[in-house]
Amino acid sequence: MFTYYFDLALRSFRRNKVLTALMVLAIALGIGASMTTLTVFHVLSGDPLPGKSHTVFYPQIEPRSMGGYVAGEEPSEQWTRFDAEALLRDAKGDRQAMMSGGAVAVEPQAEGLAPFYADARYTSADFFPMFELPFAHGKGWGAAEDDASARVAVISAPLNEKLFGGGDSVGKTIQLDQQTFQVIGVLDEWRPTPRFYDLTNTRYGEVEQVFLPFSTSRALELGTSGSMNCWDAAGDSANDGDNYSINAPCAWIQYWVELDTPEKVEAYRRYLVNYSDQQRAAGRFERPTSVRLHDVMGWLDENGAVPGDVRLQVWLAMGFLLVCLVNTVGLLLAKFLRRSTEIGVRRALGASRRAIFAQCLVEAGTIGLAGGVLGLGFALLGLWGVRQQPTGYAELAQLDAGMLLLTFVIAVVASLLAGMLPAWRACQITPAIQLKSQ
Template structure:
């Protein structure tokens, strides 16, 4: 019975750990039930939490708070639309771009580029493209492994230059430094001046018209050059007053079809830009271009994602259902722990009589609950991994992004251990309240 005495100071935790392991081994069936209950709750909760974490994350950490989408109302009074458009006309986009009132600004459009490899034995293929302006790369902090982006002068001169993705560089040039090489896009040759590192903002916030969770583009070209080369465009378009969206007259058409983003570094810059936008709208209204004098808007990244309801509603619902299931699992675990601890009342009474304090008994039982949580976390991690594999079977683009990262791995174990220890607090406290003399008399 000497092992029941309180150990010397400095080895208490090891002693509690040893006693907890012995206790769990004595009743493997009940121990297994508690671990499985915790694991099921953790697995369901972490599967849905991971999906929600990935889909609702910050697409550009540390930078997105400075990015804004200016929104104007160029449409006619009979358009019947109450929400400001998310895109701009060519005239307005070029005016805001050349005004250069932000730290950076980028005018852009999605497209499809037909790439012709140098190897005549290789077939041409279509790659997603982004036609944009020079500030796209510094504003969105695009990482480059070779070369650099183009300059504003290249936009003005309609230069035939290109920045390509790492994936396209691997496909065309086996991953080598391809700066200076040429790529044939449709019928036009472009010179590679930069190669990106793997980069994919999630969600695809800067152009939701091509898909909320679309992949990053494979080739980036100056917008002016792409329009001169008549490269195919992708994305949404809205016209009014008889506008047809005819490709030959898009620059003059009464249609919104371009995305525009501006970087504003502080509150003063935001206020100044709002003043500039309001003044611009008044000028356009006075000139007769705008039929309506509607207040402008500057929509941030998070505001845009919320307004467009980018995160699927069923993902949030599934998370709350899984969280409720986790709570039910913990309640069951509390019941199992209470039954287990109370069945050991005789042993605990003997320990109390031999000098162990309530604090010692309580600590041992809480450590025991923590071990259950750790084991439940390991098993729950496996269940979450299986759950995410099942989620990724869904062909939807958003489902394909679900994966466990380091923060989610840490969260799994921390949540499992803390939840189990909290679940064990009441059973441990209840077991410590039993008078030791009551059980000694029955021995």
């Protein structure tokens, strides 16, 4: 029966080409606009650590002085080196990692390659298993390398390709800031979106090309990047003007901890409160205790990882789709009621109201399918336009398989919803009145 109704729909399209084209175009425009914005929102709001995001947490405490204190203010987003290293030593989580961004000068050994700068991540050993980084070759370093400030490095797949032509480069050496490092691991492709582990740098760019032990970065005084917040005694004799020293009153480090049960989460929260109280008693902390513990998705929400204009664009596109559907309802109503005589004859020959209703819905669904195909083209064009914009996430605006399927689902469901009222009106047509008029 569906095949028969589909054939009737195609015949109807050929008889009313202009009206059909208007309905297809209306749905296509709505689908194109909505799928463009939904795809961007989908890319930016996805889970960058699927399967583990609910067990990995970003803790916050308040180390700042009373200068500029505002009651109820959120605690510091980053950590001082003193506090981060203290928590790392205490190791109260299943895993924990401190980190900061940086940049290093790479001196290639291959002929024809000029020296260049590469983004670096200075971190501790648990970074790799906690965030489940995939390795093409080798592995990350361990606690012993952290303690020894070892000259070891993990490099990204693109850097491995550039320096060593791809393949297994474990055991080879690279020159970074005039220091020799041994490659112990090569990452496979890894690009969490957004870069949740450090939201102070670019949020949607490529991951770093070089990963080094944090202890090594400080022993060699390698350059850092990202934001730093210092207060009061910054630059005085307490830290000899070095804002990166262990005693500097500056927050510039990111800290993550893995806790795999709710009981461990609560225990860790109590530990943070006790630690803050101890530091206040020792005279380091001045502000009232303020502790936060966000999981990955909570931390992204807290920092507004999805730009507000993207959310607004989604709502505007949904509103535009609704307007297009209202127009489609009117066009379908005009189309079905214009065929009152045909429907009356079908009813007189024995067709039930349910059959007429089903026939009209199949026709509406077919229009939606055609609108989905054309809307997909509009969506691809819209995403191309997004990729031309000077935003950090522009290159990520790509339509994946899931969003491709969703395009047609929304198109068909929207057209079926738009066809409900016209189909109901059509099946209410009285056969006798239509036959008398002939």
